[in-house]
Amino acid sequence: MDKKTILFDFPEGFKADEIRRAKLRGIAPDAELIFQDNNEINQDLIAKVNILIGMPRRSILKYASNLEWLQLLSAGADLYTKPGVLPDGVTLTNATGAYxxxxxxxxxxxxxxxxxxxxxxxxxxxxxxxxxxxxxxxxxxxxxxxxxxxxxxxxxxxxxxxxxxxxxxxxxxxxxxxxxxxxxxxxxxxxxxxxxxxxxxxxxxxxxxxxxxxxxxxxxxxxxxxxxxxxxxxxxxxxxxxxxxxxxxxxxxxxxxxxxxxxxxxxxxxxxxxxxxxTPHISGRWDARENFERVFEIICTNLSRYFDNKTLINIVDLSTGYKKND
Known part of the structure; x- marks a missing residue:
């Protein structure tokens, strides 16, 4: 497998501390890991990314020419299933089970x-x-x-x-x-x-x-x-x-x-x-500690499965918006 570039685009309130970053590096030791920490993602960066984990701006994804897989932090995936948002062939997974x-x-x-x-x-x-x-x-x-x-x-x-x-x-x-x-x-x-x-x-x-x-x-x-x-x-x-x-x-x-x-x-x-x-959409906040932990485990599970050539969990059917097999 060619060396992969993984971009972690975590929003405010969902930071991976050094212990968690070390765990991620242990799962993908041969990959380039970039922690964007909520800074602006530019066209040059997104163009080289193979795996994107986070909630990226939809407008930037049209420049993601090498993107293979997008892992969301949310269970809802509707913003990313609309035609033209993701480049052809990209696998989309969500955080079903965390919230x-x-x-x-x-x-x-x-x-x-x-x-x-x-x-x-x-x-x-x-x-x-x-x-x-x-x-x-x-x-x-x-x-x-x-x-x-x-x-x-x-x-x-x-x-x-x-x-x-x-x-x-x-x-x-x-x-x-x-x-x-x-x-x-x-x-x-x-x-x-x-x-x-x-x-x-x-x-x-x-x-x-x-x-x-x-x-x-x-x-x-x-x-x-x-x-x-x-x-x-x-x-x-x-x-x-x-x-x-x-x-x-x-x-x-x-x-x-x-x-x-x-x-x-x-x-x-x-x-x-x-x-x-x-209430203002607060029932499933990802910055709640328990939810953060469950989302992080989904990320780790899917990264491990990706590098072990196993089928990812929580794959979203782009035609229906639902998780596959639901």
Whole structure:
């Protein structure tokens, strides 16, 4: 194998200290390792790189004439699957498996807050009002519809099941039902499943199939006392349709860690919608220590597999935006 040039384009908050750099050098002792540390990547540098690990500017990739493999730090890969972003023949891998635990905790926290009517009590507290809403519910006896059963959705389903809820899973392709699901269906059954759910969670990538999947029609199929949680990509939900449903009382509440557009404009009415939680895309931060460690292990695993001539893990299908075999 010819000597390879590996560029580590780590953003702020995702630095490889000297111990980790030594580990990377040990995996690829004969390669040239360049740690860019968030400085600007120029055309001359990117042109000689064979392996790029990080979240590079898409505009610079057209000059990556020798690039063989791009390893992302994120699970979402949609920004890099668009036609023309990557040179032909480049293998794209993501960090699926790194963020499920932290993002599922965010989802559980959001669901519990909405079912217990915490946003209402937060508003009461600001107004110094000691007053019950009379609407608190518990997970036990409720049904969660988990749309998207990758690492994130599966981790949430396990936790919801452990709390005593019923869990129905929806995935793109057929498969065997795991023990943590009560029922499993493919996406073509979504319309008939929505009226059964007290909680609907979305952890979907941004693809043509998922664009505004939850618009007026599907939101209208949900129970008026149901809640919606979205942590995947904001484009899966029509923000205007969701906002109108919340204000009209056609949906009880929502938790959004992602929105469309993103960032959410300050003047959008959904900011003030009843029983709504909005956070700025923080459920899967890569600078959280636990997430950093899991991403770093994925990087090391794939580098080892590359130099051992083994198939990489987490290869993304550029035509679908999903990890291959999902």
């Amino acid at each position: 499920g635990k932290s993002m599922s905790e965010y989802m559980i926290c959001s669901v519990l807050s909405l079912l217990m009517d915490f946003p209402h009590y937060r508003d009461n507290q600001r107004q110094h009002q000691w007053k019950s809403s009379g609407k608190s519910r518990h997970v036990l006896g409720t049904t969660a519809l988990v749309v998207g059963l990758g690492n994130i959705g599966s981790e949430f389903a396990k936790r919801y099941k452990a709390l005593g809820g019923k869990v129905i899973g929806v995935k793109r392709t057929p498969g065997e039902k795991p023990d943590y699901l009560d029922e499993l269906y493919t996406a073509d059954r979504l319309d008939e499943l929505l009226p059964r759910a007290d909680v609907v969670t979305l952890s979907l990538p941004s693809t043509g199939e998922t664009q505004h999947l939850f618009g007026k029609e599907k939101i209208g199929l949900m129970k008026p006392d149901a809640v919606l949680v979205n942590v995947g990509r904001g484009t899966a939900v029509d923000t205007d349709a969701l906002s109108k449903a919340l204000y009209a009382g056609k949906l009880y509440g929502a938790a959004l860690d992602v929105t469309d557009p993103e960032p959410l404009p300050a003047e959008h009415p959904i900011w003030d919608a009843p029983n709504t939680i909005i």
